[in-house]
Amino acid sequence: MTEIFQQSINALLIGCNYTLIAIGFNLFFGALNVVHFSHGDVCILGAFVVLILYGLAKFFGLLNAIPLYIFIPLLILATMLVTGFLGVFFERLVIRPFRQAPLLMVLVATVALGIVIREAVRLTFPHGSNPQIFPRILPTFSFSIGGVMLRADNLIILGTTFLLITAMFLFIKNTKVGTAIRAVSQDGEAALMMGIRMDRTVAVTFMIGSALGAMAGVLIGAYNNIIRYDMGLMGGVKGFSAAVVGGLGNVYGAIIGGLVLGFVETFAAAFIPGGTPYTDVFAFLVVIFFLVFRPSGILGEKVYEKV
């Protein structure tokens, strides 16, 4: 029983990462009907932004000047901001030119953009091909409740994710910009006619999605203590899978999809003998199963194609 609880916490952690990435996919799909295949790489880029900012702070002596509990939140906020702007930049660069073009174009273009981001990170970072050590930004002490080991950093990760997701939902629900995002996602043309500025709304959407993705990258780095330039490919495919399982375009679906994938992976690794190397295979089989038998995902509505 404790084993199940223990594994559930791991599953929740992994699920949180996938959820944060999947929210981006859903937001972008809602806004523009595109899948941004390089979103995973943008997320991992977030982790590398942390590395850069951390290094800069160390260089200028900020690290010792400010207490850690103020410095770390500031660092993460700055990272989210920088990555958010990068996301907006990538949208301008690679997604906007294809707004009227066939789907295939933007699909291949974003896959290619993913390669460009990965390679750019690998080439610009010193020893970029090797895993980079991620700074210990979270406390590492642990305690146990009823035999279940709880690590402080894991709890912080869970709490932060929860807070961020809640904040995002409140933002989308209650603010004017959030309403614009929902309107664009419902019907872009109608939203335009209501006087919503399409380009600005899309930019805000990419800002939010990429910023949340950056958080996912930071959490992946904090959880594994290392970060590698090519983690973005797997992260992106998993995040997209989570979005699809939950229902593409449905922001709530991201949570369910992320958790489903997290639990499948963790429990496959823990309870299937010799299953550890094959966790990703199980995850993908689940995704393919969903795509075949329920392509609209758990929360998605069935879409009928109009001729």
Added chain:
Amino acid sequence: MTDGRFGKAILLLALEAAFFALFVSFMLAQETWKIVSFLAFFVFLGFFFKKWARAGEALARLFREMKGLAAVGFILLLLLLPFFFQKSPYLIHICVMAGLFVILALGLNFQLGSTNVVNFATAASYGIGAYTSALLAVHYHISFWLGIFIGGGVASFFGLVLGFPCMKTKDYYLSLVTIAFGLIIYILLTNFSWTGGPNGIPNIPAPTLGGHSFREPLQIFGLTLPFQTNFFYLIFFFAGIALIVAHRLHHSRVGLTWNAIREDEIAARCQGIDVTWYKILAFCIDAFFGGVAGTVYAHYIGFISPENFAFIVSVVVVTMVILGGMDNVFGVIVGAVLLTVLPEKFRAFEDLRLLMYGSIVVLMLIFRPQGLFPQKLRIYIKK
């Protein structure tokens, strides 16, 4: 009129020989400035034909008029290629790799170009073909000539398996399925013990033909050519077959049907086209091409590991198809050769190779989405 034809034939052969000489000297060029000036010349040629489209049209008409002669001249020149590279086996190696990628790209073209199915699992069928025939050759001593059919067949079967979930999905979802399939195959190859795990399979025997092992130097006309020459002729043969198959398919009802599905799936279905069957056919043929290329690769290099069949290989093949011109058999071949040869000529910038691939795709899609050689509309002339 006979004189006119004769003159034209001479002109055609001279043009081909000139182009061939240009290609050979480009391949032989070592210094960076030479390579760059050759490239500048090629770019200049491109702009020349863009500016004076009539010159290009005249050239195309000339080639179309004497299709047979042009093909024979081209084949003869290519067969002579290894003699020019006698001193540098590495150049022949590049040509063999170019041939392999031509087969892969032609296979993918059935899907990406003709049917508009974005398949990112080329590396998977490539790997399945390679592993099948390599395992059979190493453990059961099955000859390459049989292995190539088994490799292609098994890859084709997996293409069928992949095709079924893909039938229920389209666009992004379909691409996700193919990416997931490619990653699954990669993970399985890395983790199974009977595939050698991450270490791969070493010591794959080379094919033999009439007692002559392909890993021994080839001797013709008293000349000794490096062993890569064997594989050059082998891949030349297979790429030729692939080209003929691709060309015939494109001009058959099947090719026309694929194009109909690409233009509008629902309209195609209303015309009575069995969309599922034709899409699965595209999957199987693509996988067969991939399997054959994989088999040749395994027996050529003699060593395979999962790294050779990673996701990135699929993206590279997609790049070739897009760069060359989707659905255009000729363009796809040019794309495959260009993207294999150019990075090898710029070995100094080896590290930038993938960055270059990615940037090429993004830039091409933005500025010239139809590729270097766009496919023209089909013309049907009444006879």
